[in-house]
Amino acid sequence: MSRNWVQAIPSPEAYWINRVLYDTQHKPAEMARFDADPAAYCRDMPLTEAAKAHLAGPDIGQLYLAGANPYLLRAHCLHLRIPEADYLGALRAVAEDPAGG
């Protein structure tokens, strides 16, 4: 069966991933700092090294699987001007089944 959400309740790690996505979308100074050096922005966050790398990449599929809110992740990718085909391709690459589930 398909499911709409990766996590029924956000994990602590998902909170901090989403904290980055939310703050950079809503606070211009945070966005500027992130844009200047994504890895440096994430360095002191209470995140695993893998999650920091996924944010800095960005690795869209892995962020989705880690519980990034899909709406925040969408807005983040639009800000980064990631081509739509690449964005959709990254998400589809982590689908549980080829039909898109």
Add this chain to the structure above:
Amino acid sequence: MAEIVGVFAASHTPVMLNFPGLIAEGDLAEVQAGFAELGRRIAACRAQAIVVISDDHMHNFFLDNLPAFAIGAAEGYETPIEAWLKADKRVLPGDPVLGAYLVGEAYEAGFDPALSLNLTLDHGTLTPLELAGVDRTTPIVPVLVNCVQPPLPTMRRCLELGGFLGRALRVYTGVDRVAVLATGGLSHDVGTPRMGLVNEAFDRGFLNHLGGGDAAALLDFATRQVNEAGNGAEEVRMWLTAHGIAGPGGLDVIYYKGLPDWYAGIGVAQWRLET
């Protein structure tokens, strides 16, 4: 006491405003005609206030504090919050007295919505108002339902909230005529591997259930099938809330079509109200 003079619902998506031409010319003309008809019907209601039921797409609310329901009681609402949305920046007039009344009555009735006197509304509220050309001077009361970040309120609770809102509005003495516009859905995915898929079977089944008189079957369908229709389809909660306000008088579907190039099943509808 107030008369509920119209209960409506319409889908919303930023693509409607930002990239309308992604769909075929004929489809665009049809969907625009559907929203124009929605606007005509809302205008004909001559409402003194419109309760707009929508969701906040992680702008006003975040994981620090994530209400299942929130009601605005401000004098005005800046919109849109998204800098990238192709819509005029403006302030939607609010009805703070009606908003505060609904919050107070909700507590008395066993519902606990959050209260906000400072919401900046997003495309979810603005897009249908914009496309339908709703009079910009009619005050609104935003009712926000969390559909974008689990845990989500149950489908049943949303229908029940609508029942409460309908009862409260009908005994409100601050205005004579009030309309309701719910926005969201139908099937779609945002930011998932299924993005771009729509589920017309879900959409048509859901609309059929709204038109029928079996609330249990409606709730069962929405609850069991929503995972087959996408995370954006969680927004049918707004339609359920509107259904709770309107009652089981039936539904007039003004427009429906699955539009994958707009990433959504797009519906526009009006409930038939028992007089």
